[in-house]
Amino acid sequence: MNKKTFAAFVGPSVVMMILFIAIPLIFVLIQSFQVTQPVTELVEVEKCTPGFTGQICETKIETRQMFDDAGNPLRQTKFVGFDSYNKVLELQRAGAALAEGSIKAFLQIDFWKALRFTLTFTLITLPLVLGVGLLIALAVNNATQRIKGPIIFISLLPFIITPVIGALAIRWLFIGDGILTAAIEWYLARDVALFAQGWTIELMMLFYRVWHVAPFAFVVFYAGLQTVNQDTIESAIIDGASRFERLRYVIIPHMMPLVVFVALIHLMDAYRAFEEIVGFSSQAHIISLQWLTYDFLQADDSGNRSISRASASAMLTMIGIVLLLFPLLRKTWQDYRGGKI
Amino acid sequence: MSVPKALAQPLSLKLASAGFLTFWCVLAAFPILWIAVLSFKEPIDSFSANPFNVIFGPVTLAKGKGLSAIDIIAGLAVLYYAVRVAVGPLKRAVEQLTPKGFLAFGWLVGAAIFAIGFLIIFVGFLPLVTSFLNGLLGPLGTPILGMTIEHYQAVWIDNGFSRNFMNSMIVTAGVTTVSLTVGTLAGYALARAGTMLAFSILIAALIFRALPHSVLVAGYLPVFINSAEILAPLLGENAPTLYGQPVAVIAVLVAINQPFTIWMLRSFFQNIPAELDEAARVDGCTHFQAFRWVIMPVMWPGVITTGLFSFLLGYNDFLVTSLLLDAQNQTMVPAITGYFNRETTTTDQVEAVAAAVSITAPLFLLVMIFQRQIVSGLTAGAVKG
Numbered sequence: 001m002n003k004k005t006f007a008a009f010v011g012p013s014v015v016m017m018i019l020f021i022a023i024p025l026i027f028v029l030i031q032s033f034q035v036t037q038p039v040t041e042l043v044e045v046e047k048c049t050p051g052f053t054g055q056i057c058e059t060k061i062e063t064r065q066m067f068d069d070a071g072n073p074l075r076q077t078k079f080v081g082f083d084s085y086n087k088v089l090e091l092q093r094a095g096a097a098l099a100e101g102s103i104k105a106f107l108q109i110d111f112w113k114a115l116r117f118t119l120t121f122t123l124i125t126l127p128l129v130l131g132v133g134l135l136i137a138l139a140v141n142n143a144t145q146r147i148k149g150p151i152i153f154i155s156l157l158p159f160i161i162t163p164v165i166g167a168l169a170i171r172w173l174f175i176g177d178g179i180l181t182a183a184i185e186w187y188l189a190r191d192v193a194l195f196a197q198g199w200t201i202e203l204m205m206l207f208y209r210v211w212h213v214a215p216f217a218f219v220v221f222y223a224g225l226q227t228v229n230q231d232t233i234e235s236a237i238i239d240g241a242s243r244f245e246r247l248r249y250v251i252i253p254h255m256m257p258l259v260v261f262v263a264l265i266h267l268m269d270a271y272r273a274f275e276e277i278v279g280f281s282s283q284a285h286i287i288s289l290q291w292l293t294y295d296f297l298q299a300d301d302s303g304n305r306s307i308s309r310a311s312a313s314a315m316l317t318m319i320g321i322v323l324l325l326f327p328l329l330r331k332t333w334q335d336y337r338g339g340k341i
Numbered sequence: 342m343s344v345p346k347a348l349a350q351p352l353s354l355k356l357a358s359a360g361f362l363t364f365w366c367v368l369a370a371f372p373i374l375w376i377a378v379l380s381f382k383e384p385i386d387s388f389s390a391n392p393f394n395v396i397f398g399p400v401t402l403a404k405g406k407g408l409s410a411i412d413i414i415a416g417l418a419v420l421y422y423a424v425r426v427a428v429g430p431l432k433r434a435v436e437q438l439t440p441k442g443f444l445a446f447g448w449l450v451g452a453a454i455f456a457i458g459f460l461i462i463f464v465g466f467l468p469l470v471t472s473f474l475n476g477l478l479g480p481l482g483t484p485i486l487g488m489t490i491e492h493y494q495a496v497w498i499d500n501g502f503s504r505n506f507m508n509s510m511i512v513t514a515g516v517t518t519v520s521l522t523v524g525t526l527a528g529y530a531l532a533r534a535g536t537m538l539a540f541s542i543l544i545a546a547l548i549f550r551a552l553p554h555s556v557l558v559a560g561y562l563p564v565f566i567n568s569a570e571i572l573a574p575l576l577g578e579n580a581p582t583l584y585g586q587p588v589a590v591i592a593v594l595v596a597i598n599q600p601f602t603i604w605m606l607r608s609f610f611q612n613i614p615a616e617l618d619e620a621a622r623v624d625g626c627t628h629f630q631a632f633r634w635v636i637m638p639v640m641w642p643g644v645i646t647t648g649l650f651s652f653l654l655g656y657n658d659f660l661v662t663s664l665l666l667d668a669q670n671q672t673m674v675p676a677i678t679g680y681f682n683r684e685t686t687t688t689d690q691v692e693a694v695a696a697a698v699s700i701t702a703p704l705f706l707l708v709m710i711f712q713r714q715i716v717s718g719l720t721a722g723a724v725k726g
Binding site: 005006008009010012013014016017019020021023024025026027028031036135136138139140142143149151152153154155156157158160161162163164165166168169170172173178179182211215216219220223243268271272274275278289290291293294296297298305307310311314315317318321322325329333 | 350354355358359361362365366368369370372373375376379388391392395522523524526527529530531534536538539542544545546547548549550551552553554555556557558559560561562563564592593595596597599600603627628629632653656657659660664674677678693694697700701704705707708709712715716719720
């Protein structure tokens with residue numbers, strides 16, 4: 001395939017990605033160093049109110065928004081350097097909190113709170129998803145042929161459901177005196193309020209995410225189990241390997257590329273955690289990095305959006321994901337050079 | 342395949358495996374089934390702490406909204422035949438009636454007709470018949486299970502959820518068609534070209550795949566809001582404000598979806614032997630002709646699978662649509678937040694549940710029809726490495 005045909009085939013896709021992914025990224029980078037504000041002027045205003053003996057007048061200096069000839073508010077954009085980044089990171093406050101040795105105060109700051117949650121969330125769910133996925137795959141592989149279809153159907157439901165709705169479904173089981181809260185209360189014989197503090201919400205979020213992603217890991221691992229070399233298993237049996245040893249030394253090494261694949265996809269997706277925050281309405285206690293940017297982007301009561309701070313937090317989020325994925329990307333690169341994919 | 346006795350699994354292992362599987366199935370299906378049950382009850386029943394009250398709905402029953410044994414039997418019979426029709430005659434009809442190459446489209450139309458027909462029979466026709474039978478049969482006809490569809494009526498008819506549904510359909514259909522058209526061409530070329538350039542595109546796509554969507558939306562939002570001013574020098578008076586336009590959302594979602602689409606389609610195209618298009622080239626076809634006449638007829642399984650995932654991305658998206666469309670003109674998923682943020686009364690909450698179930702029902706159908714394709718899609722990227 002020569003260059004011209006290749007370009008013709010790939011062109012539309014690449015143009016879309018450049019236009020809607022690469023260029024917006026450059027915009028975000030530029031915006032993060034700029035602030036756009038309405039232009040204001042200081043004016044002297046004399047205000048008079050009728051009083052008993054005469055008028056009482058006072059002059060005040062007020063800031064007033066300026067308008068152009070068409071009556072639209074004037075706006076100006078100016079370069080602010082790393083100011084927006086500093087507003088997001090709140091380095092002074094963070095530094096002061098750390099100097100006092102108060103982790104709690106440090107984690108009160110939005111960005112660090114979000115970073116803490118996003119990282120623990122990603123790293124805790126990763127082994128759980130892999131483990132649960134593998135267990136389901138082994139159990140299904142062990143089941144009789146007839147029930148495999150229905151089980152795969154049921155397993156796909158948590159995966160296919162809209163993430164916000166999935167989170168809501170879990171929330172409705174617990175909220176108020178939802179049946180699972182009632183069950184816990186009955187078991188512990190005391191009142192529990194699962195939405196009153198951060199850590200219980202976080203547990204529910206972890207549960208939701210594992211419930212949502214484990215089917216994906218299961219399906220991939222299940223496909224991998226079908227291609228395990230039976231001869232190797234047989235020779236392992238002849239060599240006297242126990243069931244566990246066969247799993248540990250034959251099956252899992254065979255599935256290692258799949259484990260890396262699932263881990264890669266899961267890292268990307270868990271780092272983007274967002275729907276949980278919406279579904280559980282947890283913004284008072286727990287926020288994620290992506291939610292932080294989302295919150296800056298939303299119009300506040302007066303219709304303003306903090307685009308600059310949103311861009312700064314977006315850039316920081318992006319740096320995080322690049323750092324997180326770097327080892328895996330390097331491996332993909334090496335594999336490609338080795339002709340494995 | 343018979344297993345030698347020495348290799349047969351011990352009973353404890355079999356039991357543990359079966360027990361775990363049962364546990365997982367309950368865990369997977371329970372939250373979804375449960376909200377479906379909730380949505381048919383009066384609020385007092387729906388949020389009762391006693392699970393039996395939620396299932397049998399005594400308060401709902403006391404208000405005279407319930408099902409008799411006859412209703413339940415008739416309902417189950419209709420459901421059973423609906424499933425039979427869906428996997429039997431419907432499937433055959435779709436496969437026979439649609440011209441080759443439009444199978445996915447045929448399925449969409451077929452599923453829509455089927456869903457509407459089902460709703461008419463189940464919600465419109467069945468109650469008439471059963472109420473007549475209930476009157477005739479006396480004791481058998483007295484309600485025993487509390488159930489009401491008033492929340493669905495409130496959501497779909499009074500609150501205008503159908504408008505959100507239409508928006509969702511427009512966005513989803515747009516995302517799927519454009520993604521596939523653009524992605525198929527690119528995926529094919531990337532599968533056939535082993536050059537460094539092809540690989541760099543793939544790696545760039547992988548990085549783009551990892552980007553949080555809010556990062557991208559931060560780039561669009563100011564431009565979209567001011568697009569009328571920005572585009573004015575080019576388009577003059579007609580420059581559109583892209584903010585709030587479904588078309589703009591479609592373009593954004595297609596771009597976000599593109600990295601995933603090309604990786605997935607590439608792995609499907611790699612499974613189509615390159616000898617096929619080489620043979621066509623030897624016979625004098627250009628690359629485009631080879632693609633059109635040799636590859637296109639055999640690529641549909643992969644395209645349908647990728648299309649399913651594009652559909653899911655468009656349908657499930659919350660972040661992009663909620664930021665780029667205004668509140669009056671939302672798709673279904675962001676619209677639902679309006680309900681549970683309101684939460685003034687428990688009725689609102691049950692309506693939110695009904696809306697959530699309405700959003701989930703099409704997905705349920707989708708898994709039912711396309712289970713095989715979804716599984717092959719999930720494994721396609723993985724097995725190749």
